[in-house]
Amino acid sequence: MGVALFDLQSQYLNLRSEINEAVGDVLAAGRYILGPRVQMLEEQVAGYCGVKYGVGVASGTDAIFLSLVACGIGEGDEVITTPYTFFATAGAISRAGATPVFADIDPLTYNIDPEKIEAGITGRTKAVIPVHIFGQMADMDAILTLARKYNLVVIEDACQALGSENRGRKAGSLGVAGCVSFFPTKNLGCCGDGGMVITSDEKIAAKIKALRAHGSSKKFFHDTAGCNSRLDEIQAAILLVKLKYLEEWLDERAALAAHYSRLLTDIVETPFVMPGNRHTYHLYVIRAPQRELIKKYLEKNDVSCGMYYPLPLHLQVAYESLRYRKGDFPEAEKASETLLAIPLYPELALSEAERIALLIRRGIAGE
Numbered sequence: 001m002g003v004a005l006f007d008l009q010s011q012y013l014n015l016r017s018e019i020n021e022a023v024g025d026v027l028a029a030g031r032y033i034l035g036p037r038v039q040m041l042e043e044q045v046a047g048y049c050g051v052k053y054g055v056g057v058a059s060g061t062d063a064i065f066l067s068l069v070a071c072g073i074g075e076g077d078e079v080i081t082t083p084y085t086f087f088a089t090a091g092a093i094s095r096a097g098a099t100p101v102f103a104d105i106d107p108l109t110y111n112i113d114p115e116k117i118e119a120g121i122t123g124r125t126k127a128v129i130p131v132h133i134f135g136q137m138a139d140m141d142a143i144l145t146l147a148r149k150y151n152l153v154v155i156e157d158a159c160q161a162l163g164s165e166n167r168g169r170k171a172g173s174l175g176v177a178g179c180v181s182f183f184p185t186k187n188l189g190c191c192g193d194g195g196m197v198i199t200s201d202e203k204i205a206a207k208i209k210a211l212r213a214h215g216s217s218k219k220f221f222h223d224t225a226g227c228n229s230r231l232d233e234i235q236a237a238i239l240l241v242k243l244k245y246l247e248e249w250l251d252e253r254a255a256l257a258a259h260y261s262r263l264l265t266d267i268v269e270t271p272f273v274m275p276g277n278r279h280t281y282h283l284y285v286i287r288a289p290q291r292e293l294i295k296k297y298l299e300k301n302d303v304s305c306g307m308y309y310p311l312p313l314h315l316q317v318a319y320e321s322l323r324y325r326k327g328d329f330p331e332a333e334k335a336s337e338t339l340l341a342i343p344l345y346p347e348l349a350l351s352e353a354e355r356i357a358l359l360i361r362r363g364i365a366g367e
């Protein structure tokens, strides 16, 4: 039987009646935009992450964009981030009118390397956006120390890391704002697009609440142009059902990851977990020089795998104007050539993980 990289169907089928009922309740109540479920979810996600406020928005991308705007970052400003992330991180910086400036990654965690940030700081640098890639938090203490030294805003891209922790502190709770995505494949996914900004800063929360509703904090009166970026009531209802299971799912992810790592550690580089970190394995990513060989063999055996990410952001056509060149960020480039994500989701059976590990072993042996 084939194995997909993600399996959204089994999660739904396991919760079918609960989810259908929650959606039916919203349909029957007739309140579809910013109703009580969005507010309840905002409170619950904020509580889960240990911050004061949550503001539901249309996507994780918008969460980043609106956080930047709320922090007053735009035209003429520079924002430092990692070149090894999904495009949305840098895309949101550009959309805010600012310029992304990249800093290379740590070769062990694939997260932005705090030691590489300082060289990118100029008089125009206003913010840093660390991305907690694959579900493991970046070195936030080092980043926060730098940010204090240079008076920079820190916005966390926690889109892949809801529930991840460093010494008990949740991803998204350490910067001025944390950005969460509810894209279907994320740790907590809805059935469409959705996102949230989490923050303990009352002013930022209020600004984002206004921005998501055309810059209005009072109906029909607009202080800024804002935009339309809201989390749907139906999606909030689905997420309220799923949030109850999140911790259980994260534990199942961790158990599968531990199993994979035990079985694979002698033949490929398995995920390195920084001391003090709780990795939530949004993606389980191995590193191997024989990536292509493994990928072909898995696919031949009907097991999906994925390259995250085949082209670092500094080499994207969209950023040609920034004039980066190949060789500028060697660790990100090396990662893009050697990393491979293999199937991991809570519903995956341990026996399936064992079979996949065996296929990887055979693939490397050139069978």
Ligand SMILES: *Cc1c(COP(=O)(O)O)cnc(C)c1O
Pocket (backbone or CB within 6 Å): 059, 060, 061, 062, 085, 086, 088, 089, 131, 157, 159, 160, 180, 181, 182, 183, 193, 194, 195
């Ligand atoms: C998914 C993701 C986003 C964007 O989230 P959407 O909800 O898809 O807009 C941003 N950054 C990272 C690192 C992501 O993985």
